[in-house]
Amino acid sequence: MDSIRYISKDDVTRRARDLLGHNLRELLNDKDIDDIEKKIGHYNLRRKGYLGELVEKYFFQITPGNISEADFREAKVELKTTPIKESAKRKFVAKERLVFSMINYENIIHETWEDSSFLKKNSSVLILFYLWKEIETIIDYKFKFMHFLDFKNSIPDEDLAQIKRDWEYIVNKIREGKAHLLSEGDTFYLGACTKSANSFIVRDQPLSKIKAKPRAFSLKQQYVNFLINNRLLSGQDSTNKLEKNDVNVPVEKLITDRLSKFQNKTDIDIQNDIDIRLNKKNKSYKRMLALKMIGAKSNKIEELQKANITLRVITLEHTGTLRESISFPSFDYTQIIDEAWGESGYERMSTFHEQLETNKFLFVVFQKEKNSNLIRFKKAQFWNFPMNDILEAKRVWEYSVRCIGNGDYKDLPGIRFSNVAHVRPHGRNANDKIKTPQGTYEVKRSFWLNAKYIERALK
């Protein structure tokens, strides 16, 4: 039974404004605070998942019931609380992806995007952004911004078109009996992120006997950053956007089409074609060339950024083999030993696992010419880590964590340990060291995807 009625969006907005600049501790009376502390206990006061519930119950004084309906039934508003962090460069950034409702594998295969339960529940979402800080409990988080997200009206058309394609990609994968192979990296803006109390929970899927992890729809962290920048911080309008005649062309196609025009051309011919001169001695020569080929106005491409896609230039030997492995950022020895591979209700999944599940790559592939210093553009390929190989990546990670925990840095898994990934130094030089759990200092290292593995992925 609602003690306050919210008939319209305006009613909700008016009340929500009182939250901004404050936290629950300031806004609620002592009795409520007592009640909260008793009911959910000190430990759970650190669980962000509870904040949404508390805001609904104690601040808005509503009790959402049916999960298929919006939290504010009459006003048809869905409420979300989500953390942001202060960042030196960009003022505020999303701390996490924005998670929506669970994907019901059984039912969703019968839906279309237009009449999807996702759109129904989320046609109007009030997002309350709160400032996250390491030490605080959830009733101390201060709310900073609010934003009405209306999928049908407040998302740019071209992004909405991509979100629709993402939704369809996810649903089709379930229709093919591959729910267990879903990965957040499969899609661009809307992802299927794992969501469960721990990594052992699995559920049935309708078209395969293989159990799948529970997943929910989510807007990718990088896309939320874009929303924050553009909607909340009156950010600069998109100067890094690609120019296009038809906004309905998916970015994926736009980029591969643009690049395919240069197929089999040498770097010199390509420069002549687009009338530029780049310094070949520059270490990022090929990367700059690739950006020019795509038609990027700067070294960033908004469409890729929003989708968490990183452009990687790959150079094959003239024989077609790939010599160089692909690196991830270096890890912190003292942190990695406290991580768990999968998620649990309290811990996020390990950084490496997260990188594999969320990152997408745009490989721009060149090949060296025999007896010449010319390179030839071969192809562009979008790629993300296939979930078929995730257990092998886990094996490498687990072995690494064990070595680090034992202080056996010489035993870290080299390229022969696995055909998927390995650990290698990755610092500025041999003196670029960081502290280990044993208190010693070791050269920075990172995970790398094996060159042979990427070579196969490119075929």
Next chain:
DNA sequence: GCATGATCATGC
């Protein structure tokens, strides 16, 4: 040819 360690250039 490959494994492994080391380093460089750039831009944030």
Next chain:
DNA sequence: GCATGATCATGC
């Protein structure tokens, strides 16, 4: 000043 992406160098 440092992370990031992209090699380079060496030795077997």
